[in-house]
Amino acid sequence: MATRLVLTVLVTFLGLLLVTFFIGRVVPTDPVLAAVGDRAPAAVYERVRMELGLHLPLWQQFWIYVQKVVQGDFGTAVLTGKPVLSDIRRVFPATLELATVATLLGLIIGVPMGVFAAVHQNKWIDHVIRVLALFGHSVPVFWLGLVGLLILYAWLGVVAGPGRLDVGYFDVVDTVTGVILVDSVLAGEWEVFGNAFSHIILPAAILGYFSLAYIARMTRSFMLEQLRQEYITTARVKGMAESRVIWRHAFGNILVPLITVIALTYANLLEGSVLTETVFAWPGLGSYLTDALLAADMNAVLGATIIVGTIFIGINLLSDVLYRLVDPRAK
Amino acid sequence: MKSYATLLAAGTVALGVSALGIQGAALAATPKDTVVIAYAIDDIISLDPGESFEFSGSEAITNMYQxxxxxxxxxxxxxxxxxxxxxxxxxxxxxxxxKLRKGVKFHSGNVLTAADAAYSLQRAVILNKSPGFILTQFGFNKDNVKQRIRAVDDSTLVVETAEAVAPTFFYYCMTAVVGGVVDSKEAMKHEKAGDFGNGWLKSEASAGTGPYKLVNWKPKDSFTMIRHEDHWSGDKAKTRRVVVRHIAEPAAQRLLLEKGDIDFARNLGKDDLAAVARNKDIKIQQARKGAVLYISFSQKNPNLAKPEVREALKYLIDYDAIEKNIVQGTYVVHQNFLPQGFLGAISDRPYKLDVAKAKDLLTKAGLPNGFNVTMDTRNNSPTTEIAQAIQGTFAQAGVKLEIIPGDGRQTLTKYRARNHDIYIGRWGPDYQDPHTNAETFAMNEDNGDDAKSKTLAWRNSWNIPQMTAQIKAAVREVDPKKRVAIYEAAQREFLKTSPFAIMFQQIETVAHRANVDGFEMGPSFEDNVYYGIVKK
Structure with a gap:
């Protein structure tokens, strides 16, 4: 079983790398330009082309890359001049922090919203929740981000502006995990924690709103399906308390599909959100990957792809484990 | 159900209270001893003066190296x-x-000697990174550089070029970032595999004599500098710390500036600038830069190769309307390859929108009904808007322009391979001497596909042996007045016959808080210095 799992993961990774690599090589962008700029003389251009191995056949370039990756060498990112691993170690915690807070917000608010809506189907509360969810699903995040900044930061002053920290708090705590909320707690720097929290709350709330919209809609439809089942009617006929019917019986039975929804939402956020990162000057994985793609910086693209792939596979495995915990039949 | 709802309500209240509770910390103004600059700095690849060749990297290095x-x-x-x-x-x-100054100290405390100056130029030649050609064009290479650039004693440096050139040409090249003097002892201490400390200097530290030293650089996030307290001039930087934050979105820069969370916003667009100009707490500062915006016509295209067509298209651009409506505050009309502020620059402006004249010229070229042509256009602002404006005015004379949008590097890749019809681009000089632009716009030594030198003239397949010889003569001309005369004549000829319509010269516009002053801006990003910035 374990061997099969490892094999599946390996094949998935290899396929992922292969597709990313070849797509990256056929886009009509010259990766040497990212390294030397437009104004470099022909001799420098040629030397860098050779250094990057671009004169070799594609299959050979791929083979060399895979060999290096197996040895733990992801190469150097052209765009930053730093090893890809160190870049990812820097940008991923920023994304992880934002995605986690956003998912928690989405989860805490989205699930009860969905349950409320289902329980009060076709009543005014249901309509309000449905409209809110629809709004969250259709409004551009870029616009919402700027409006949020304008109202909550510029006009009301209840949250901090773009960036992860105010400049006065730069380099106050040592980087341990890279997640400032965690590092500041580890260092006992509560003022830094407060500042980091005031910076993260708005982008996380906006991203969280989008997850919330999806989670609430899905929770509602899962719950509606359960509430129509005969065992619910039986429980009610038996005189069971309504809260017990809803939360223990119906809700208990939607946990498995709900975990999948939440896991996928979280995984999507962990890929990074380019637009949110741009508006909020958040140095995360999304803008790193996009910049790398546009510049055909393949080491960076492939490194980030492996990370994203690992996240997806990891979260899938995690949700499998959770299924077993919540559903006795899966044991 | 109740318990869940109570929990939820409590959680929400706690979240709200904590968000409100931390607002005091969040809204602190920038610290008094720190200047905060918002700037799109994602172009930085390296902070080593021997390697950096990007705008914001050059600016950072100028403040750390001299x-x-x-x-x-x-x-x-x-x-x-x-x-x-x-x-x-x-x-x-x-x-x-x-002859070098005495008593100059590097950031490390080491004393500057001529050996450091020799080492710095030698390493730039041997490393031969992107800006290396600024030095190697004087005949230095890895085999001869140690003989030709040498320290005679502690304070005397001798540099021998391969051939006699205009001294101003050589001197201006020495003012480029690649001429920044590096602390040789520190660089050698951090050398790995013969890299002259490049791996260390590119991202981790500074080893110069400039008013600031690097604290850290986080790519696409920020760089921080702190004052070099032992600066040789005795006139150390006015502000202790400078933090440059990468904020790409102009609207976010504007909000931060208005709230006082940053002191400078460097990338505001036309509308943002107009809005902040009305704010009494904010001031605007401008400087002409060396970059020019142009469109160019590939001479491989038979229609564009006709001299009358080239001239007609130059009359089909509404320069003034574009300046007023699209690029106000960021570009001004300029029609020559030498930007204002350069030796030999002229301010002739013969072209304005004149559809009748353009139609006459097209008729003379045998194209009375116009023709179809494409333009590769980078999908950013203001390039796209300018392209659309040009599309509109070209159409008035029957020239149907199809805009092909693309990412910057995609369009550039196509342009470099000479696969375009028309290209809209931006060019910034590599150093302050007129040869930098004259060479690329008006020299093409070999028009073959495998030419060694692929200048902008080459990219547009413009075969110009005579003008090439003229520009080569200018760079050897010792008499500065005669040199200027050659460039002036070349520009007038270029204006008339070239396949380039130079349209605008960049202005850098910076908005800053009114209580902050003293940021010096020059014609190049290498001239933007922080040491005089004061906060009242």
Whole structure:
């Protein structure tokens, strides 16, 4: 079983790398330009082309890359001049922090919203929740981000502006995990924690709103399906308390599909959100990957792809484990 | 159900209270001893003066490293000694001698000697990264550089070029970032596999004599500098710390500036600038830069190869309307390859929108009903808007312009491979001498596909042996007046016949809080210096 799992993961990774690599090589962008700029003389251009191995056949370039990756060498990112691993170690915690807070917000608010809506189907509360969810699903995040900044930061002053920290708090705590909320707690720097929290709350709330919209809609439809089942009617006929019917019986039975929804939402956020990162000057994985793609910086693209792939596979495995915990039949 | 709802309500209240509770910390203004600059700095690849060739990287390096000589940003014809006290060229026109200042200390505390200056130039030649050609064009290579660039004693540096060139040409090249003097002892201490400390200097530290030293650089996030307390001039930087934050979105820069969370916003667009100009807490500062915006016509296209068509298209651009409606505050009309502020620049402006004249010229070219043509256009602002404006005015004479949008590097890749019809681009000079733009716009030594030198003239397949010879003569002309005369004549010829319609010269516009002053901006990003910035 374990061997099969490892094999599946390996094949998935290899396929992922292969597709990313070849797509990256056929886009009509010259990766040497990212390294030397437009104004470099022909001799420098040629030397860098050779250094990057671009004169070799594609299959050979791929083979060399895979060999290096197996040895733990992801190469150097052209765009930053730093090893890809160190870049990812820097940008991923920023994304992880934002995605986690956003998912928690989405989860805490989205699930009860969905349950409320289902329980009060076709009543005014249901309509309000449905409209809110629809709004969250259709409004551009870029616009919402700027409006949020304008109202909550510029006009009301209840949250901090773009960036992860105010400049006065730069380099106050040592980087341990890279997640400032965690590092500041580890260092006992509560003022830094407060500042980091005031910076993260708005982008996380906006991203969280989008997850919330999806989670609430899905929770509602899962719950509606359960509430129509005969065992619910039986429980009610038996005189069971309504809260017990809803939360223990119906809700208990939607946990498995709900975990999948939440896991996928979280995984999507962990890929990074380019637009949110741009508006909020958040140095995360999304803008790193996009910049790398546009510049055909393949080491960076492939490194980030492996990370994203690992996240997806990891979260899938995690949700499998959770299924077993919540559903006795899966044991 | 109740318990869940109570929990939820409590959680929400706690979240709200904590968010409100931390607002005091969140809304602190920038610290008094720190200047905060919002700037799109994602172009930085390296902070090593021997390697950096990007706008914001060059600006950072200027504040950390000094050159032997520099020019006065207010009058570029005036050169002054930065680390050199005196300098002269020998009678052979090839041997330059620099006498260095005494008592200059690097960020490490090491004392500057001529050996450091020699090492810095040698390493730039041997590393031969992107800006290396600024030095290697004088005949230096890895085999001869140690003989040709040498320290004669602790304070004397001798540089021998391969052939005699205009001394101003050589001096201006020495003012470029690649001429930044590096602390040789520190660089060697951090050398790995013969890289002259490049791996260390590119991202981890600074080893110069400039008013600031690097604290850290987080790519696409920020860089922080702290004052070099032991600066040789005794006139150390006014503000202790400078933090440059990468904020790409102009609207976010504007909000931060209005709230006072940053002191400078460097990338505001036309509308943002107009809005902040009305705010009494904010001031606007401008400087002409060397970059020009142009469109160019590939001579491989038979229609565009006709001289009358080239001229007609130059009459089909509404320069003034584009300046007023699209690029106000960021570009001004300029029609020559030498930007204002350069030796030999002229301000002739013969072209304006004249559809009738353009139609006449097209008729003469045998194209009375116009023709179809494509333009590769980078999908950013203001390039796209300018392209659309040009599309509109071209159409008035029957020229149907199809805009092909693409990412910057995609369009550039196509342009470099000479696969375009028309290209809209931006060009920034590599150093402050007129040869930098003259070479690329008006020289094409070999128009073959495998040419060694692929200038902008080459990219547009413009075969110009005569003008090439003229520009080559200019760079060898020792008499500055005669040199200027050659460039002036070349520009007038270029205006008339070239397949380039130079349209605008960049203006850098910076918005800053009114209580902050003293940011010096020059014609190049290498002239933007922080040391005089004061906060009241």
């Amino acid at each position: 050159r032997l000589i520099a020019y006065d940003p207010k009058d570029v014809t005036r050169l002054y000694g930065q680390l050199a006290e005196t300098w002269y060229v020998g009678g052979d026109g090839k041997t330059y001698t620099f």
